[in-house]
Amino acid sequence: MIEKIGTLYGIGVGPGDPELLTIKAARVLGQVDLVFTAASPGNDYSIAQQIAQPHLKPGIEVRRLNFPMVGDRETLTRVWRANAEEIAGVLREGLSAAFLTLGDPLTYSTYGYVLPYLAEMLPQGQIRTIPGITSYQMAAARHNQPLVTGLESLTIMSGVEDPEKLGRLLTQTDNVAILKTYRSYEGIVAMLKEKNQLKNATLYSRVGLPDEEIHVDLEKDPVAKPPYLSLMIVKTGGKL
Numbered sequence: 001m002i003e004k005i006g007t008l009y010g011i012g013v014g015p016g017d018p019e020l021l022t023i024k025a026a027r028v029l030g031q032v033d034l035v036f037t038a039a040s041p042g043n044d045y046s047i048a049q050q051i052a053q054p055h056l057k058p059g060i061e062v063r064r065l066n067f068p069m070v071g072d073r074e075t076l077t078r079v080w081r082a083n084a085e086e087i088a089g090v091l092r093e094g095l096s097a098a099f100l101t102l103g104d105p106l107t108y109s110t111y112g113y114v115l116p117y118l119a120e121m122l123p124q125g126q127i128r129t130i131p132g133i134t135s136y137q138m139a140a141a142r143h144n145q146p147l148v149t150g151l152e153s154l155t156i157m158s159g160v161e162d163p164e165k166l167g168r169l170l171t172q173t174d175n176v177a178i179l180k181t182y183r184s185y186e187g188i189v190a191m192l193k194e195k196n197q198l199k200n201a202t203l204y205s206r207v208g209l210p211d212e213e214i215h216v217d218l219e220k221d222p223v224a225k226p227p228y229l230s231l232m233i234v235k236t237g238g239k240l
Contacts, residue, residue, distance in 0.1 A: 005126050006033070006091040008118065009098045010105040012132020013051040016208030016229075020138070021055060025130045029055040033095040035062045036087060038110040040069050047229070048100040067110050076113075084117035091122060102229075103134045108158060108179055135231050136177035139204040142214060145233070148175055159232075163187035170195050170236055178232040185226055189218065197234055198222075205230040 009028050014020035021029075029035075029052055037046040049062055056062075065083045070076065090097050101109040106129060118127055136156065140147045148154045152174040157166065159181040166188060169176055181188055181203070192198045198219035205213040206229045215221045 004094040005123055006094050006096045008087060008091055008122070008127050009096070010101065010109075010111045010115070010127070010129040011052070011098050012101055012104040012106075012109075012130065012134075013048050014133040014208065015103055015135040015138040016047075016051060016206065016212075017138075018051050018054045020133050020208065021052070022130065022132070025132065026055040028130060029098055030057055031096070032057075032098045033060075034090055034097045035060055036097060036099045037062060037064050038067050038099075038101070039064050040067060046100070048102050051102075052100055065110075065114075067113070080113045081117050084114040084121060087114065088118060088121040091126060101132070104132045105129055106131070107134055107156075135179065135204070135207055135229075136233060139177075139202075139207045139214075139231060139233060142204070142207060142212070143202060143216070143233075145202075145235070147177070147233075159183050159185070159188060163191040167191045167195060170197060170234070174236060176232075176234045176236070178234070181230045181232045182226050182228050185230075188232065189222075192218070192234065197236060200236055201232055201234045203230060203232050207231070 009032065011025045011028065035056060037049045039046055046064065065086065068075065068079060087097065099111050101111045105111040154175045154177065155169050155173040156177045157169060159178050160183045163184055178188060192201050199217050201218045203215040203218060203223055203226060205226050215223050
């Protein structure tokens with residue numbers, strides 16, 4: 001007898017507003033048997049779960065997967081595989097599950113870390129990814145600011161990167177979306193100042209949530225330290 005394998009759905013819940021989930025994401029969330037969320041070991045609260053809550057079945061089990069914030073690759077690899085094994089175990093019971101991620105599940109997401117291991121453990125076709133609206137798309141919409149027009153380019157980078165890389169990118173692209181700006185914020189601001197780009201930078205914090213903040217032109221409206229959910233959009237216009 002062939003074992004019945006459930007399906008895993010990697011679901012992007014968007015940047016904060018529950019109404020920004022896709023129709024497909026909302027439908028699937030109302031049907032799955034179990035929900036996985038990601039969190040660091042010291043944090044038992046899931047923003048992704050909060051966003052998805054209106055679309056979840058009453059009483060559904062929500063299981064947290066720990067993803068430690070460490071730099072040791074060996075430790076991370078061990079955790080990613082262990083989390084993938086836990087998910088695969090649920091699916092092998094014939095249950096369906098959703099893995100919730102902020103924004104889009106394939107853009108700087110914890111889901112992306114376990115995906116390769118799940119692909120090794122599960123039959124083809126049992127993993128389905130449902131894209132979500134990213135934080136930088138929502139940020140641009142809140143400011144009514146086109147991300148790109150005409151022949152312009154857009155570069156997406158992580159704020160965890162060395163700010164020196166940002167300095168190089170600013171000379172090669174028309175627009176930059178810097179996600180996770182809280183990690184290297186001071187270095188990012190220093191580099192933007194050096195390149196005379198602070199006036200073209202807008203900082204968005206907790207975009208789409210009730211306490212969101214938008215700071216346009218960081219030269220005139222500086223911010224000392226942004227919260228965890230922050231990103232920056234810099235529109236150089238290719239004029240460096």
